[in-house]
Amino acid sequence: MINPHWLRSFCALVEIAHFTRTAEQLNMTQSGVSQHIRKLEEQLGKPLLIRHGKQFTLTDAGERLYQEGRHVLNSLEQLEKQVGEDSAFEGVVRVVSPGSVGLKLYQQLLLLQNKHPKLIIDYRFAPNREVERLILEHKADIGFMTSSSVMSDVHIQAIGExxxxxxxxxxxxxxxxxxxxxxxxxxxxxxxxxxxxxxxxxxxxxxxxxxxxxxxxxxxxxxxxxxxxxxxxxxxxxxxxxxxxxxxxxxxxxxxxxxxxETLYLGVHRHKRLSNRMYTVMEEAKRCLQ
Structure with missing residues (x-):
């Protein structure tokens, strides 16, 4: 598998077209950039550059690597951005509750989704013990119950009656x-x-x-x-x-x-990090059910 650090150095060199300036932009030495290019060529078994003094042109293999490599790097950058983001109004939130709670809450959460279309509500109906199990197995992000939890890893708080x-x-x-x-x-x-x-x-x-x-x-x-x-x-x-x-x-x-x-309880997994979108849904649910 191609090392993404070597690939990034190669694509930057193609775009900047200068070894020294590429090294400066990547906070590397010029020899470090050259080493990355050489390792790529050794791994692929093909020359990527044809050097002309301080200038260079790409071989056919170099052209193909740049075109495909740039797509790969863009995808990695987008993935890194998406993983690092924690939007309060974007992404899927899995909710489960008994039917009576859901009859009131589901419609309200749909209105929230209508206001923020990138916030996706995945709502399931289940009895209390099933709600606990789904939370415990990380198959639901948020659960609502009308009985206290018997599972130590399910954290609950009373939110209404x-x-x-x-x-x-x-x-x-x-x-x-x-x-x-x-x-x-x-x-x-x-x-x-x-x-x-x-x-x-x-x-x-x-x-x-x-x-x-x-x-x-x-x-x-x-x-x-x-x-x-x-x-x-x-x-x-x-x-x-x-x-x-x-x-x-x-x-x-x-x-x-x-x-x-009956007391209404909101439950989450005790060891799960709560995302901002989960907090958004929980606050809306509390407002609706209190």
Whole structure:
């Protein structure tokens, strides 16, 4: 492989056309420049210059080396520049969160990308434990969770709260305990956990570990309220998920005496250097979710 230092000396000599001035520009001695040219010729097995006293012309091999070598050097210089840059508004940021958080946050981050088109948002939806795993394996730059991390290499900070709400069909406002039992539960991946938190704080009849008749299940956050709107059951969801539902007149969001919220956490890998673009996205997310 051609030594890039030798190649740089050769291309500079071709462009300046003078050994002494080339050496001065490269902060080298004239003999050092000559040595680089000689090493290139030895490696390639071809003469690159035809010397005429203090002047020189390029051989065919020298012409080809200069043309291709200049492209290589330009690419290396551009690579060095790109690696050294740390723009706050350019590059890919990989974000992952549970669905309810994403329904609120993703649209806001798209608006940020629309403002700064070179900032690319790569957004994935995943449950809390999967969010942790993706951060740990460096497959996500930033993660949002509604439970604390159990992994020591995942650093989290609380950035807000998300209220849990009881949702029934619009025909069943302020449901009693027997009405909830008759309706049945529209379950989802966090359904039992959310129901336990909210119903346990507001219905004395609720017992830890109690299960309802299941009237349906969906793992798509945007679809969980469809069976509720059709009168097929009730569910418990975070407010962000309810706010995104397209038919709010077909459901009833029931105020309860004791409000219950989940803490929202922002997570990153503890040993990962955070880029400026990651800070840009994190600050926008905090503003949106607080």
């Amino acid at each position: 998300e209220e849990l709400l009881l949702v029934t069909p619009h025909t069943v406002p302020s449901p009693s305990w027997p009405q909830l039992q008759a309706l049945g539960f529209i379950d989802h991946p966090d359904g039992a956990y959310h129901a336990g938190l909210l119903l346990g704080a507001n219905y004395p009849e609720f017992e830890a570990g109690q299960t309802f008749k299941q009237s349906g299940f969906s793992n798509q956050i945007s679809l969980i309220l469809e069976p509720v709107a059709m009168g097929l059951g009730f569910t418990v969801l975070p407010r962000h998920a309810i706010s995104a539902f397209n038919n709010p007149d077909r459901i009833c969001v029931n105020p309860l005496p004791t409000s219950v919220s």
